[in-house]
Amino acid sequence: xxxxxxxxxxxxxxxxxxxxxxxxxxxxxxxxxxxxxxxxxxxxxxxxxxxxxxxxxxxxxxxxxxxxxxxxxxxxxxxxxxxxxxxxxxxxxxxxxxxxxxxxxxxxxxxxxxxxxxxxxxxxxxxxxxxxxxxxxxxxxxxxxxxxxxxxxxxxxxxxxxxxxxxxxxxxxxxxxxxxxxxxxxxxxxxxxxxxxxxxxxxxxxxxxxxxxxxxxxxxxxxxxxxxxxx
Amino acid sequence: xxxxxxxxxxxxxxxxxxxxxxxxxxxxxxxxxxxxxxxxxxxxxxxxxxxxxxxxxxxxxxxxxxxxxxxxxxxxxxxxxxxxxxxxxxxxxxxxxxxxxxxxxxxxxxxxxxxxxxxxxxxxxxxxxxxxxxxxxxxxxxxxxxxxxxxxxxxxxxxxxxxxxxxxxxxxxxxxxxxxxxxxxxxxxxxxxxxxxxxxxxxxxxxxxxxxxxxxxxxxxxxxxxxxxxxxxxxxxxxxxxxxxxxxxxxxxxxxxxxxxxxxxxxxxxxxxxxxxxxxxxxxxxxxxxxxxxxxxxxxxxxxxxxxxxxxxxxxxxxxxxxxxxxxxxxxxxxxxxxxxxxxxxxxxxxxxxxxxxxxxxxxxxxxxxxxxxxxxxxxxxxxxxxxxxxxxxxxxxxxxxxxxxxxxxxxxxxxxxxxxxxxxxxxxxxxxxxxxxxxxxxxxxxxxxxxxxxxxxxxx
Numbered sequence: 001x002x003x004x005x006x007x008x009x010x011x012x013x014x015x016x017x018x019x020x021x022x023x024x025x026x027x028x029x030x031x032x033x034x035x036x037x038x039x040x041x042x043x044x045x046x047x048x049x050x051x052x053x054x055x056x057x058x059x060x061x062x063x064x065x066x067x068x069x070x071x072x073x074x075x076x077x078x079x080x081x082x083x084x085x086x087x088x089x090x091x092x093x094x095x096x097x098x099x100x101x102x103x104x105x106x107x108x109x110x111x112x113x114x115x116x117x118x119x120x121x122x123x124x125x126x127x128x129x130x131x132x133x134x135x136x137x138x139x140x141x142x143x144x145x146x147x148x149x150x151x152x153x154x155x156x157x158x159x160x161x162x163x164x165x166x167x168x169x170x171x172x173x174x175x176x177x178x179x180x181x182x183x184x185x186x187x188x189x190x191x192x193x194x195x196x197x198x199x200x201x202x203x204x205x206x207x208x209x210x211x212x213x214x215x216x217x218x219x220x221x222x223x224x225x226x227x228x229x230x231x
Numbered sequence: 232x233x234x235x236x237x238x239x240x241x242x243x244x245x246x247x248x249x250x251x252x253x254x255x256x257x258x259x260x261x262x263x264x265x266x267x268x269x270x271x272x273x274x275x276x277x278x279x280x281x282x283x284x285x286x287x288x289x290x291x292x293x294x295x296x297x298x299x300x301x302x303x304x305x306x307x308x309x310x311x312x313x314x315x316x317x318x319x320x321x322x323x324x325x326x327x328x329x330x331x332x333x334x335x336x337x338x339x340x341x342x343x344x345x346x347x348x349x350x351x352x353x354x355x356x357x358x359x360x361x362x363x364x365x366x367x368x369x370x371x372x373x374x375x376x377x378x379x380x381x382x383x384x385x386x387x388x389x390x391x392x393x394x395x396x397x398x399x400x401x402x403x404x405x406x407x408x409x410x411x412x413x414x415x416x417x418x419x420x421x422x423x424x425x426x427x428x429x430x431x432x433x434x435x436x437x438x439x440x441x442x443x444x445x446x447x448x449x450x451x452x453x454x455x456x457x458x459x460x461x462x463x464x465x466x467x468x469x470x471x472x473x474x475x476x477x478x479x480x481x482x483x484x485x486x487x488x489x490x491x492x493x494x495x496x497x498x499x500x501x502x503x504x505x506x507x508x509x510x511x512x513x514x515x516x517x518x519x520x521x522x523x524x525x526x527x528x529x530x531x532x533x534x535x536x537x538x539x540x541x542x543x544x545x546x547x548x549x550x551x552x553x554x555x556x557x558x559x560x561x562x563x564x565x566x567x568x569x570x571x572x573x574x575x576x577x578x579x580x581x582x583x584x585x586x587x588x589x590x591x592x593x594x595x596x597x598x599x600x601x602x603x604x605x606x607x608x609x610x611x612x613x614x615x616x617x618x619x620x621x622x623x624x625x626x627x628x629x630x631x632x633x634x635x636x637x638x639x640x641x642x643x644x645x646x647x648x649x650x651x652x653x654x655x656x657x658x659x660x661x662x663x664x665x666x667x668x669x670x671x672x673x674x675x676x677x678x679x680x681x682x683x684x685x686x687x688x689x690x691x692x
Contacts (some may be wrong), residue, residue: 048594048685068599076596087591087689090249103236104596148595 001064002052002212003040015051016042016212021077024155025181027189029199029206037212038192039160045190046079046158047071059155076104080149080187082178084161086141088133094120094144095129101152119147123177139170146177149173158182159191163198175202232601234460241608248581255570255577256617262567263621263665268628269563270556275629275652277552281521284548290521293528294539295329295338295514297321319535321511329516334523339363340511342487343478344494348459349425350398357394359426360478361487365517376416377463383485388424389463394479395419410423416464423458428492430455452493522630567665570617571672573612578676581609582683589680590688597680606677607670614669624662626653 003015022028043049044056047063056063058078066074075081082215088097099116100211106116120129123143133141144163151159159178163171179202182189193199199206201223208216232240245252284290297320319325329338342361347354366372367379372389395415396402430453459482494512516525524530528538582589589602629651637647 043686044331046594048689072593072596072598072601075594081594083689087587087594089588089591091243100592101595103240104592104598104601106233152596 001044001051001056003037003049004052013212015044017054018209018212018214020207020214020217022188022190024188025182025186027179027202027204029203029220030192030209031194031196031199031206032209033194035211036209038194038209040212041209042158042160042190042192043187046081047074062153072104076101077152078154078156080152080154080157081164082142082145082149082157082159083152084164086133086138086145086165088141088144088148090133093130094125094136094147097133097144098147098170100192101148101181105152114149116147119151120144122148122150136143137170139173142166142170142174143177146174148197150181153185157187157189159189161193162191163193167223171198178202232597232604234556237604237608238612240605241612244605244609245612245642246580248584250606251577251580252613255573256613258570258573258619259567259614259617259665260621261670262564262570262668263618263661264624264628265566266560266563266664267622267625267653267661269559270661271625271629271651271653271655272632273556273559274654274657275650277556278652279648279650280548280552280619284521288540291524292540293518293519293524293531294341295321295516295531296512296537296539297537298537319538321514323509325534325536326511328534329514329531332527334519334527336517336519337363337365338514338516339484340488340509341513341515342482342484342492342494344428344492346426346428346492348480349427350422354427355394355397357480358478359480359482359487361484362481363484363515365408372463372465374412375463375465377420377461379463380464382484383483384489385462385483386457386459386486387462387483388426388459389465389481390419390461392464392466393480395464405521412466419461419464422461424461426457426459428455428457428490429453431491431493445596455490456492496620500501509529564664567668571668573674574613574669574672577613578606578610578673582606582676582680586683586688586691589683590685590691593683593685594689602683603677603681606680607673610669610673610677611666614666615662617669618665619664620659622653622661629653 001015001019002013002017004011004013006012018037018041020041030041032038040049042053044063045058047058047066050056051064054064058074061074063071063074088094089100092100095113095116096117099112102112102115117126117129120126123146125143125147127142128136128140128144133144136144142165157178162174162178166174175198178189178191181187189203191199191203196206200220203220203222206216206218206220207214208218236536266299281290325442326338326340329335340361340682343358345356345358347356349355362380364380364383372379375389377389390398392412392415395412396410399415399418401410401415431450432453433450450459488509491509516527516531518524524540528540531538632652633649640647
């Protein structure tokens, strides 16, 4: 698939003929320098963007052919996303941020509260449920974002530089949580990172991108998997 | 998204930018207040005029005459005339039948006759009319000296100011100072008048003859006298009042009926009516509401009588107020139109500020429709809040103006009036109008928010 766009007179080839297959339950890392197209690929997988040409097939559905409404449903039910900058809504508490996708899914209030509380519990943030994002540390904010991503039990977790704004210890904690989800729930994880070491530690497969193209695709034996826990 | 969630999120978002949203809402409130103030003034004036007209008895009355009365009332002249043989007599059974019609309060005979009244042995010829007890509420009796009739059969009389002046020999000189009602009433109240009149009395049954063959009855005319006590002197203007008011002396209706005074129509009706049954030249039918006059008129016409009312005049009055309300409404809406631009501005600013938030919502599964609904709900919430505050503000402005006007009227020695009316439909309508205007204002910002590209929005810092 390709994703080209114009910036003035220049044609930007953000994704230029990338062809990938990610099996269910795999932990994949997309690596590359800034502008290599890794985030653009992630946005295409997330259904936030559409390819200019080619297909993006998830669970036998071509995302390029889905309507805007169907894409929104796909993002709501199939995909969970975490971002480098956490992307929590500042005017809402942790609990409200976490349950927000359930509001879009029109889930009843009681059910929403119990599911949100379960998700927050899972990421170890129960004591901070009623705090606003500004009252939390970076690690706590990312945990909250992770709880929000999990609330609809997605099959696909997309993480865009999830440890980019965290110190190494907090980053490790977050990565362990993601790894747990991958292993225990069989969730497919696609993580964008520019840290090769992080990818080697957690991902089963490393895909290297440069100028919108796949330049290398390696299998990896994550250290965390062999050691039974993060380094 | 479900409506309660939408409302909750919208209110939360409005609270986040409290100052800006409050200012926008105040803008809507001022717009609604001006609309409510303008319309309630129009409605208040309309109600004031209607109250006055209803009290005058002009607009809730249908005058019923027999179709035998070929003089007609002018209004029905274009109708084919009914031959006397096919028409009905306006007698007591007809009166009862009319009274039983829906929306009819009462049907009273118009008894009026010219006769002689003696006061201090001086005869005065005048027109006398009978008044039902319901005439007590007629605004013609506002400011009357003395009191209304103590009962419907009392031997009492109310005089019109000019007749009172005539009795006292104080006929006003053109250009001179008119004596006041108080001045005229003081020497007259409680005094007796003697009324000389021609009574229609049943005649003894004549022996069988050609007259009986036609079913006709005879009566004799007897000269009678009746003592009457002056209980009131009213400042009526005969020119503005309807028929009975053009008389200068008024009797209680039941008393007038019991006197069996000879009526001008009696001679005509003698041909077919039984002599012991009263036959009326016309009936004044009082209707519950001026709006029902047409219905009652139609029903009475079906019964075979002619009718007359001043409904056409009320129609043009209603038209005038409808146009007045329309213009007042348009002027009032101008402020709301300006406020609606404020809503557009506030929401467009909100989109710029919350661009990233919109991106986040879309990334975690919000549809375009969810985002659009959220901005729509925010516009609607501002509209409803602005509408409620605006109605309260408009009502308060009305109260202040009402109080101020009445203080002014009091200083001018005029009775207080209620110029301001905020009916429930106006309260509901104004809030609904504010909501609709706000939603229309929210259309562009909401669709703009919904169209935002999530990838671009997430990049926005």
